[in-house]
Amino acid sequence: MNSIVLKISNCYKSFCKSSNTVEVLKGVELTIKQGETVMLLGPSGSGKSTVLHVVAGLTPIDKGTIEVCGVNISECTEKQMLRIRRENIGFIFQDFRLLKGLTALENVMVPLFTVGKKYIEAESRSKNLLKMLELDHRMYHYPKHLSGGELQRLGIARALANSPQIILADEPTGNLDQKLAHGITKMLVSLPNKTDTSILMVTHNQQLTQYASRCVELVDGCLKARESCIY
Amino acid sequence: MHILAFRIALRDWRKILLIGLVLAVSSSLLIYYQTMMWEMSAFVPGSSSSSNQTLEVNPVRPIKAPQTRTELLISLMTLLVLVVALLFQMSILVVDMIRKQKQYQALIIIGASETDMELFPLMYSILISILASIIIAIFWYGILPYISNLLVMSSVNTGLVLIVIIFQLIASIIIGLKAMHVAEVLSN
Numbered sequence: 001m002n003s004i005v006l007k008i009s010n011c012y013k014s015f016c017k018s019s020n021t022v023e024v025l026k027g028v029e030l031t032i033k034q035g036e037t038v039m040l041l042g043p044s045g046s047g048k049s050t051v052l053h054v055v056a057g058l059t060p061i062d063k064g065t066i067e068v069c070g071v072n073i074s075e076c077t078e079k080q081m082l083r084i085r086r087e088n089i090g091f092i093f094q095d096f097r098l099l100k101g102l103t104a105l106e107n108v109m110v111p112l113f114t115v116g117k118k119y120i121e122a123e124s125r126s127k128n129l130l131k132m133l134e135l136d137h138r139m140y141h142y143p144k145h146l147s148g149g150e151l152q153r154l155g156i157a158r159a160l161a162n163s164p165q166i167i168l169a170d171e172p173t174g175n176l177d178q179k180l181a182h183g184i185t186k187m188l189v190s191l192p193n194k195t196d197t198s199i200l201m202v203t204h205n206q207q208l209t210q211y212a213s214r215c216v217e218l219v220d221g222c223l224k225a226r227e228s229c230i231y
Numbered sequence: 232m233h234i235l236a237f238r239i240a241l242r243d244w245r246k247i248l249l250i251g252l253v254l255a256v257s258s259s260l261l262i263y264y265q266t267m268m269w270e271m272s273a274f275v276p277g278s279s280s281s282s283n284q285t286l287e288v289n290p291v292r293p294i295k296a297p298q299t300r301t302e303l304l305i306s307l308m309t310l311l312v313l314v315v316a317l318l319f320q321m322s323i324l325v326v327d328m329i330r331k332q333k334q335y336q337a338l339i340i341i342g343a344s345e346t347d348m349e350l351f352p353l354m355y356s357i358l359i360s361i362l363a364s365i366i367i368a369i370f371w372y373g374i375l376p377y378i379s380n381l382l383v384m385s386s387v388n389t390g391l392v393l394i395v396i397i398f399q400l401i402a403s404i405i406i407g408l409k410a411m412h413v414a415e416v417l418s419n
Contacts, residue, residue, distance in 0.1 A: 058340065086342030097337035101239035113232040114342040158341070 002033040004067075005165045005198045006055060011064035013047075013054055024050050026221030028064070032166065035192040037199045039209050042218035048202040051218065052168045055200070056089055057081035069165050086114050090159030090167040090197070092188075094174040096151045098143045104130065104154050105139040111161040129157040132194070133187070149180045156188065160195060167191070169201040173208065185211050232343070236350040240358050246327070247355065250320050251362030254403075257316035258367055258395045261309040266387050268302055313399065320359060321406045321413070324352045328414035335411075349411055356407030360400045367396060 013025040024047035032038050042048045053059040055066060057073045066073050069088050073081060090111075098107045105126050112122035130136045133153045143151060152172055159167050169188065173181035189211045191197050201212070209215045216223045240247065297303040328335065328351075335348060371387045379385050 056340065082342060082344060085340070091337070091340050093337060095333070097334055099235075099239065099334050099338070100331075101242050102235060106235055106238065110232075110235060110338065110343070111341050113235065114344070114347065119234060162342075 002035055003070075004031055005034050005036075005069060006030065006032040006200065007065075007067040008051075008055070009065045009067075011054065011066060012062045013050055013059065014062055023221055025054070025061070028218075028221070028223050030216065030223050032198050032200060034165070034198055035196055037189045037192060037201070037211070037213045039212035039215045040200060040202045040218060040223075041204065041206070041209065041215060044204065046218045047221060048204075048218055049170055051223075052170050052200070052202060056085060056091070056168060086111065087162060088165045090162070090164035092152070092155045092159045092167060092169040092172045094171040096143070096155050096175075098151065098154060098158070100143050103140050103142055104135060104146065104157075107143070107154060108157045108161055111158060115162055125161065126157070129160055130154075133157050148176050149183060152176065152180075152184050153187065156184075156191075160191070160197065163195065164197055166198045166200060169199060171202055171204070173203065173205060178207070181205060181208060189213075232347045233350050233354070236354040237358075239351065240354040243355070246323065247358050247362060250323055250359045251366065253316050253319055254313075254359060254363035254399055255366035255370070257313045258363060258399055259370060261313050262367070262371065262387060262391055262395055263382070263384075264305055264309045265391055266384055268297075268305055269388070270384055313395075317399070317402050317406065320356070320403065321410060324355055324406065324410040325414045325417065327355075328352060328410055329418050332414070332418055345411075349408055352410035353404070353407035356403040356410075360403035363399060364396045367392065 008028050008030040011025050011028040012023070014021050014023040016022075028051065030038075030051075040048050040051060050059065054061050055068065057076065061074060064074075068084055071080075071084060073084060076084065099110065102110070105123070108126035108129055109119075109122040112125060117125070127136065127139065130139050133156060135150060135153055135157065138146060138150060143154070146154065152175075155172070156167075159169075167188075172188065173184050176184060185201075185208045188199060188201065191199065203209075214225070216225055218224075297306045335351070338348065371392055375382070375384075375387060
Protein backbone atom coordinates (compact mmCIF):
# COMPACT_ATOMS: atom_id res chain seq x y z
CA MET A 1 0.00 0.00 0.00
CA ASN A 2 1.44 3.36 -1.05
CA SER A 3 1.74 5.85 1.80
CA ILE A 4 0.78 9.49 1.40
CA VAL A 5 3.83 11.65 0.85
CA LEU A 6 2.15 15.01 0.46
CA LYS A 7 -1.24 16.23 1.63
CA ILE A 8 -2.40 19.80 1.13
CA SER A 9 -5.72 20.62 2.80
CA ASN A 10 -7.73 23.80 2.31
CA CYS A 11 -4.63 25.88 1.67
CA TYR A 12 -4.93 29.65 1.32
CA LYS A 13 -2.14 32.03 0.44
CA SER A 14 -2.25 35.69 -0.46
CA PHE A 15 0.39 38.32 -1.13
CA CYS A 16 0.22 42.01 -0.31
CA LYS A 17 1.68 44.31 -2.94
CA SER A 18 1.45 48.05 -2.41
CA SER A 19 -1.80 48.00 -0.44
CA ASN A 20 -3.36 45.44 -2.82
CA THR A 21 -3.95 41.91 -1.61
CA VAL A 22 -3.66 39.22 -4.24
CA GLU A 23 -5.14 35.88 -3.28
CA VAL A 24 -3.06 33.31 -5.10
CA LEU A 25 -4.20 30.05 -3.51
CA LYS A 26 -7.83 29.65 -2.49
CA GLY A 27 -8.54 26.39 -0.79
CA VAL A 28 -6.02 24.19 -2.60
CA GLU A 29 -6.39 20.46 -1.97
CA LEU A 30 -3.88 17.90 -3.18
CA THR A 31 -2.75 14.44 -2.13
CA ILE A 32 0.22 12.65 -3.59
CA LYS A 33 1.06 9.05 -2.82
CA GLN A 34 4.44 7.37 -2.84
CA GLY A 35 5.70 6.71 -6.36
CA GLU A 36 3.21 9.03 -8.08
CA THR A 37 4.10 11.56 -10.75
CA VAL A 38 1.78 14.54 -10.70
CA MET A 39 1.99 17.42 -13.15
CA LEU A 40 0.73 20.81 -12.09
CA LEU A 41 -0.40 22.97 -14.97
CA GLY A 42 -1.77 26.45 -15.18
CA PRO A 43 -1.34 29.74 -16.99
CA SER A 44 1.59 32.01 -16.22
CA GLY A 45 1.13 33.82 -12.91
CA SER A 46 -1.53 31.42 -11.65
CA GLY A 47 0.48 30.45 -8.57
CA LYS A 48 2.07 27.16 -9.61
CA SER A 49 5.47 28.05 -8.16
CA THR A 50 3.73 29.32 -5.01
CA VAL A 51 2.35 25.81 -4.49
CA LEU A 52 5.90 24.44 -4.57
CA HIS A 53 7.16 27.15 -2.24
CA VAL A 54 4.50 26.50 0.40
CA VAL A 55 5.07 22.74 0.19
CA ALA A 56 8.79 23.34 0.75
CA GLY A 57 8.07 25.61 3.70
CA LEU A 58 9.75 28.56 2.02
CA THR A 59 6.57 30.62 2.17
CA PRO A 60 4.14 30.34 5.08
CA ILE A 61 0.48 29.73 4.29
CA ASP A 62 -2.36 31.89 5.59
CA LYS A 63 -4.74 29.04 6.31
CA GLY A 64 -4.95 25.26 5.98
CA THR A 65 -2.51 22.44 6.55
CA ILE A 66 0.31 20.89 4.59
CA GLU A 67 1.63 17.49 5.58
CA VAL A 68 4.92 16.25 4.19
CA CYS A 69 5.57 12.60 5.02
CA GLY A 70 3.00 12.84 7.79
CA VAL A 71 4.47 15.97 9.40
CA ASN A 72 2.35 19.12 9.53
CA ILE A 73 4.86 21.69 8.33
CA SER A 74 2.65 24.63 9.32
CA GLU A 75 3.54 23.85 12.93
CA CYS A 76 7.27 23.35 12.34
CA THR A 77 10.00 25.70 13.44
CA GLU A 78 12.55 26.92 10.90
CA LYS A 79 15.08 24.38 12.10
CA GLN A 80 12.58 21.52 11.80
CA MET A 81 11.58 22.71 8.34
CA LEU A 82 15.22 22.84 7.28
CA ARG A 83 15.61 19.23 8.38
CA ILE A 84 12.46 18.17 6.48
CA ARG A 85 13.75 19.88 3.33
CA ARG A 86 17.13 18.19 3.65
CA GLU A 87 15.85 14.68 4.28
CA ASN A 88 12.50 14.45 2.48
CA ILE A 89 12.34 16.98 -0.32
CA GLY A 90 14.39 17.31 -3.47
CA PHE A 91 14.34 20.38 -5.74
CA ILE A 92 14.85 20.86 -9.43
CA PHE A 93 15.01 24.42 -10.75
CA GLN A 94 14.20 25.78 -14.18
CA ASP A 95 17.55 27.58 -14.38
CA PHE A 96 19.50 24.67 -12.84
CA ARG A 97 21.14 26.83 -10.10
CA LEU A 98 24.28 24.75 -9.89
CA LEU A 99 27.42 26.06 -8.22
CA LYS A 100 29.70 27.09 -11.07
CA GLY A 101 32.85 26.75 -8.98
CA LEU A 102 32.23 23.03 -8.32
CA THR A 103 32.46 20.06 -10.63
CA ALA A 104 29.40 17.97 -11.49
CA LEU A 105 30.36 15.41 -8.84
CA GLU A 106 30.85 18.06 -6.16
CA ASN A 107 27.51 19.70 -6.98
CA VAL A 108 25.75 16.39 -6.29
CA MET A 109 27.69 16.02 -3.03
CA VAL A 110 26.45 19.34 -1.61
CA PRO A 111 23.09 18.07 -0.23
CA LEU A 112 24.87 15.05 1.29
CA PHE A 113 27.12 17.33 3.33
CA THR A 114 24.08 19.19 4.68
CA VAL A 115 22.96 15.95 6.37
CA GLY A 116 26.42 15.29 7.76
CA LYS A 117 27.64 12.56 5.41
CA LYS A 118 31.39 11.92 5.33
CA TYR A 119 33.31 12.85 2.18
CA ILE A 120 33.95 9.27 1.00
CA GLU A 121 30.33 8.24 1.51
CA ALA A 122 29.07 11.39 -0.25
CA GLU A 123 31.45 10.86 -3.15
CA SER A 124 30.42 7.22 -3.60
CA ARG A 125 26.69 8.01 -3.52
CA SER A 126 27.16 10.93 -5.96
CA LYS A 127 29.09 8.75 -8.41
CA ASN A 128 26.30 6.16 -8.38
CA LEU A 129 23.68 8.83 -9.05
CA LEU A 130 25.65 10.29 -11.94
CA LYS A 131 26.07 6.81 -13.38
CA MET A 132 22.31 6.22 -13.12
CA LEU A 133 21.68 9.45 -15.02
CA GLU A 134 24.36 8.69 -17.62
CA LEU A 135 26.61 11.53 -16.51
CA ASP A 136 29.51 9.49 -15.14
CA HIS A 137 31.74 10.53 -18.03
CA ARG A 138 31.18 14.19 -17.06
CA MET A 139 31.59 14.00 -13.33
CA TYR A 140 34.79 16.03 -13.20
CA HIS A 141 33.53 18.71 -15.59
CA TYR A 142 32.29 22.10 -14.50
CA PRO A 143 28.72 23.27 -15.25
CA LYS A 144 30.01 25.67 -17.91
CA HIS A 145 31.19 22.65 -19.93
CA LEU A 146 27.83 20.88 -19.84
CA SER A 147 24.93 21.14 -22.28
CA GLY A 148 21.41 22.17 -21.22
CA GLY A 149 20.21 18.59 -21.00
CA GLU A 150 23.27 17.53 -19.03
CA LEU A 151 22.82 20.45 -16.65
CA GLN A 152 19.26 19.46 -15.89
CA ARG A 153 20.25 15.80 -15.44
CA LEU A 154 22.84 17.06 -12.98
CA GLY A 155 20.10 19.01 -11.24
CA ILE A 156 18.06 15.82 -11.01
CA ALA A 157 21.04 13.94 -9.57
CA ARG A 158 21.48 16.64 -6.93
CA ALA A 159 17.78 16.47 -6.09
CA LEU A 160 18.07 12.70 -5.58
CA ALA A 161 21.17 12.88 -3.39
CA ASN A 162 19.43 12.40 -0.04
CA SER A 163 16.86 9.90 -1.38
CA PRO A 164 13.94 12.28 -0.90
CA GLN A 165 10.34 11.14 -0.57
CA ILE A 166 9.20 13.78 -3.03
CA ILE A 167 10.86 15.88 -5.71
CA LEU A 168 9.49 19.33 -6.46
CA ALA A 169 10.36 20.34 -10.01
CA ASP A 170 9.69 23.94 -10.99
CA GLU A 171 9.48 24.06 -14.78
CA PRO A 172 12.51 21.77 -15.17
CA THR A 173 12.22 21.87 -18.95
CA GLY A 174 11.56 25.58 -19.24
CA ASN A 175 15.06 26.37 -20.55
CA LEU A 176 15.30 23.37 -22.88
CA ASP A 177 14.18 22.74 -26.44
CA GLN A 178 11.25 20.40 -27.11
CA LYS A 179 13.33 17.31 -27.82
CA LEU A 180 15.36 17.75 -24.65
CA ALA A 181 12.24 18.63 -22.67
CA HIS A 182 10.69 15.30 -23.60
CA GLY A 183 13.92 13.44 -22.82
CA ILE A 184 14.30 15.04 -19.39
CA THR A 185 10.64 14.52 -18.55
CA LYS A 186 10.84 10.84 -19.51
CA MET A 187 13.88 10.51 -17.29
CA LEU A 188 12.11 12.24 -14.41
CA VAL A 189 8.98 10.13 -14.58
CA SER A 190 11.05 6.95 -14.66
CA LEU A 191 12.52 7.81 -11.25
CA PRO A 192 9.60 6.54 -9.13
CA ASN A 193 10.20 3.06 -10.56
CA LYS A 194 13.87 3.18 -9.58
CA THR A 195 13.81 5.14 -6.35
CA ASP A 196 10.22 5.19 -4.99
CA THR A 197 10.34 8.98 -5.12
CA SER A 198 7.15 10.90 -5.87
CA ILE A 199 7.28 13.84 -8.22
CA LEU A 200 5.32 17.06 -8.32
CA MET A 201 6.28 18.84 -11.49
CA VAL A 202 5.15 22.30 -12.48
CA THR A 203 4.96 22.92 -16.19
CA HIS A 204 3.13 25.02 -18.71
CA ASN A 205 4.05 22.62 -21.52
CA GLN A 206 0.87 20.67 -22.31
CA GLN A 207 2.77 18.17 -24.45
CA LEU A 208 4.59 16.78 -21.42
CA THR A 209 1.44 15.80 -19.58
CA GLN A 210 1.33 12.49 -21.45
CA TYR A 211 4.11 11.23 -19.18
CA ALA A 212 2.34 11.94 -15.89
CA SER A 213 0.24 9.45 -13.94
CA ARG A 214 -2.01 12.36 -12.93
CA CYS A 215 -2.48 15.98 -13.94
CA VAL A 216 -3.95 18.84 -11.98
CA GLU A 217 -4.59 22.37 -13.09
CA LEU A 218 -4.47 25.54 -11.03
CA VAL A 219 -7.45 27.65 -12.01
CA ASP A 220 -8.47 30.75 -10.05
CA GLY A 221 -6.41 29.62 -7.07
CA CYS A 222 -7.94 26.16 -6.90
CA LEU A 223 -6.57 22.85 -8.09
CA LYS A 224 -8.75 20.93 -10.49
CA ALA A 225 -8.02 17.43 -11.65
CA ARG A 226 -7.58 17.02 -15.39
CA GLU A 227 -9.65 14.19 -16.79
CA SER A 228 -6.98 13.22 -19.22
CA CYS A 229 -3.25 13.75 -19.26
CA ILE A 230 -3.05 13.11 -22.96
CA TYR A 231 -2.33 16.21 -24.99
CA MET B 232 30.79 21.56 3.42
CA HIS B 233 33.97 23.42 4.36
CA ILE B 234 35.90 21.27 1.88
CA LEU B 235 33.64 22.39 -0.95
CA ALA B 236 33.75 26.02 0.21
CA PHE B 237 37.56 25.80 0.24
CA ARG B 238 37.62 24.31 -3.27
CA ILE B 239 35.29 27.00 -4.66
CA ALA B 240 37.48 29.71 -3.12
CA LEU B 241 40.70 28.10 -4.37
CA ARG B 242 39.40 27.88 -7.93
CA ASP B 243 38.87 31.65 -7.87
CA TRP B 244 42.60 32.10 -7.29
CA ARG B 245 42.90 35.21 -9.48
CA LYS B 246 40.54 37.14 -7.21
CA ILE B 247 42.38 35.90 -4.12
CA LEU B 248 45.74 36.85 -5.62
CA LEU B 249 44.56 40.37 -6.50
CA ILE B 250 43.03 41.12 -3.12
CA GLY B 251 45.92 39.43 -1.30
CA LEU B 252 48.40 41.64 -3.13
CA VAL B 253 46.40 44.79 -2.35
CA LEU B 254 46.24 43.80 1.31
CA ALA B 255 49.95 42.94 1.45
CA VAL B 256 50.96 46.24 -0.17
CA SER B 257 48.79 48.34 2.15
CA SER B 258 50.02 46.41 5.21
CA SER B 259 53.60 46.85 4.06
CA LEU B 260 53.05 50.59 3.64
CA LEU B 261 51.92 50.73 7.25
CA ILE B 262 54.94 48.71 8.39
CA TYR B 263 57.31 50.82 6.29
CA TYR B 264 56.13 54.21 7.47
CA GLN B 265 55.94 53.14 11.08
CA THR B 266 59.46 51.73 10.91
CA MET B 267 60.79 54.84 9.14
CA MET B 268 59.20 57.06 11.78
CA TRP B 269 60.83 55.09 14.58
CA GLU B 270 64.21 54.95 12.82
CA MET B 271 64.21 58.72 12.40
CA SER B 272 63.27 59.33 16.01
CA ALA B 273 65.94 56.81 17.10
CA PHE B 274 68.81 58.82 15.59
CA VAL B 275 70.78 60.49 18.36
CA PRO B 276 73.11 63.38 17.51
CA GLY B 277 76.55 61.98 18.34
CA SER B 278 79.78 63.84 19.30
CA SER B 279 81.44 65.18 16.21
CA SER B 280 85.14 64.95 15.44
CA SER B 281 87.11 67.82 13.94
CA SER B 282 86.61 66.52 10.41
CA ASN B 283 83.55 64.26 10.52
CA GLN B 284 80.14 64.45 11.95
CA THR B 285 78.71 61.09 12.88
CA LEU B 286 75.28 60.02 13.90
CA GLU B 287 74.79 57.21 16.38
CA VAL B 288 71.75 55.02 16.02
CA ASN B 289 70.05 53.81 19.16
CA PRO B 290 70.12 50.01 18.53
CA VAL B 291 67.21 49.29 20.88
CA ARG B 292 63.92 50.20 19.13
CA PRO B 293 60.86 48.78 20.89
CA ILE B 294 57.35 49.32 19.57
CA LYS B 295 56.10 52.65 20.80
CA ALA B 296 52.93 54.63 20.41
CA PRO B 297 53.05 57.84 18.35
CA GLN B 298 54.32 60.69 20.47
CA THR B 299 54.02 63.80 18.33
CA ARG B 300 51.17 65.05 16.19
CA THR B 301 53.10 64.28 13.02
CA GLU B 302 53.72 60.69 14.13
CA LEU B 303 50.05 60.27 15.02
CA LEU B 304 48.98 61.66 11.67
CA ILE B 305 51.29 59.35 9.75
CA SER B 306 50.14 56.36 11.79
CA LEU B 307 46.49 57.18 11.16
CA MET B 308 47.00 57.75 7.45
CA THR B 309 48.85 54.49 6.92
CA LEU B 310 46.22 52.68 8.99
CA LEU B 311 43.57 54.28 6.80
CA VAL B 312 45.26 52.83 3.71
CA LEU B 313 44.99 49.37 5.28
CA VAL B 314 41.34 49.96 6.19
CA VAL B 315 40.61 51.01 2.61
CA ALA B 316 42.24 47.80 1.39
CA LEU B 317 40.02 45.82 3.77
CA LEU B 318 36.95 47.68 2.50
CA PHE B 319 38.04 46.78 -1.04
CA GLN B 320 38.17 43.13 0.07
CA MET B 321 34.69 43.43 1.58
CA SER B 322 33.25 45.04 -1.55
CA ILE B 323 34.67 42.33 -3.83
CA LEU B 324 33.25 39.59 -1.62
CA VAL B 325 29.85 41.27 -1.34
CA VAL B 326 29.62 41.79 -5.11
CA ASP B 327 30.60 38.15 -5.60
CA MET B 328 27.88 37.03 -3.19
CA ILE B 329 25.28 39.18 -4.95
CA ARG B 330 26.29 37.78 -8.37
CA LYS B 331 25.97 34.24 -7.07
CA GLN B 332 22.79 34.98 -5.12
CA LYS B 333 20.58 32.58 -7.06
CA GLN B 334 23.06 29.74 -6.64
CA TYR B 335 23.33 30.36 -2.91
CA GLN B 336 19.55 30.69 -2.57
CA ALA B 337 19.29 27.28 -4.18
CA LEU B 338 21.65 25.91 -1.53
CA ILE B 339 19.41 27.26 1.22
CA ILE B 340 16.41 25.67 -0.46
CA ILE B 341 18.10 22.26 -0.67
CA GLY B 342 19.00 22.38 3.00
CA ALA B 343 22.18 24.37 3.67
CA SER B 344 22.06 26.25 6.98
CA GLU B 345 23.14 29.84 7.59
CA THR B 346 26.37 28.57 9.08
CA ASP B 347 27.05 26.56 5.93
CA MET B 348 26.43 29.64 3.81
CA GLU B 349 28.83 31.77 5.86
CA LEU B 350 31.60 29.31 5.02
CA PHE B 351 31.77 30.43 1.38
CA PRO B 352 32.88 34.06 1.85
CA LEU B 353 34.79 33.08 4.99
CA MET B 354 37.02 30.69 3.07
CA TYR B 355 37.76 33.41 0.52
CA SER B 356 38.72 35.82 3.31
CA ILE B 357 40.93 33.34 5.10
CA LEU B 358 42.80 32.43 1.92
CA ILE B 359 43.25 36.13 1.08
CA SER B 360 44.61 36.83 4.54
CA ILE B 361 46.97 33.85 4.47
CA LEU B 362 48.31 34.88 1.07
CA ALA B 363 48.79 38.48 2.22
CA SER B 364 50.62 37.28 5.33
CA ILE B 365 52.95 35.10 3.25
CA ILE B 366 53.71 37.98 0.88
CA ILE B 367 54.40 40.32 3.83
CA ALA B 368 56.71 37.79 5.48
CA ILE B 369 58.58 37.06 2.22
CA PHE B 370 59.04 40.75 1.51
CA TRP B 371 60.17 41.92 4.92
CA TYR B 372 62.37 38.94 5.79
CA GLY B 373 63.39 37.59 2.41
CA ILE B 374 63.69 40.60 0.12
CA LEU B 375 64.37 43.52 2.51
CA PRO B 376 68.01 42.51 3.25
CA TYR B 377 68.75 42.95 -0.48
CA ILE B 378 67.02 46.29 -0.88
CA SER B 379 67.64 47.87 2.52
CA ASN B 380 69.70 50.66 0.91
CA LEU B 381 66.88 51.44 -1.49
CA LEU B 382 64.34 51.64 1.32
CA VAL B 383 66.84 53.41 3.62
CA MET B 384 66.16 50.99 6.45
CA SER B 385 68.22 48.22 7.92
CA SER B 386 65.66 46.01 9.59
CA VAL B 387 62.03 45.75 10.59
CA ASN B 388 60.47 45.22 13.98
CA THR B 389 59.09 41.65 14.12
CA GLY B 390 56.47 42.67 16.67
CA LEU B 391 55.09 45.29 14.32
CA VAL B 392 54.90 42.82 11.43
CA LEU B 393 53.11 40.32 13.67
CA ILE B 394 50.65 42.92 14.90
CA VAL B 395 49.81 43.99 11.34
CA ILE B 396 49.43 40.36 10.18
CA ILE B 397 47.17 39.47 13.11
CA PHE B 398 45.11 42.63 12.63
CA GLN B 399 44.47 41.92 8.94
CA LEU B 400 43.75 38.26 9.70
CA ILE B 401 41.11 39.12 12.32
CA ALA B 402 39.63 41.82 10.07
CA SER B 403 39.47 39.35 7.16
CA ILE B 404 37.65 36.78 9.29
CA ILE B 405 35.11 39.39 10.38
CA ILE B 406 34.65 40.48 6.76
CA GLY B 407 34.16 36.86 5.71
CA LEU B 408 31.49 36.29 8.35
CA LYS B 409 29.60 39.48 7.58
CA ALA B 410 29.80 39.53 3.78
CA MET B 411 26.73 37.30 3.38
CA HIS B 412 24.59 39.56 5.58
CA VAL B 413 25.78 42.73 3.83
CA ALA B 414 25.01 41.15 0.44
CA GLU B 415 21.49 40.24 1.65
CA VAL B 416 20.82 43.78 2.86
CA LEU B 417 22.14 45.37 -0.34
CA SER B 418 20.26 43.01 -2.66
CA ASN B 419 16.99 43.64 -0.78
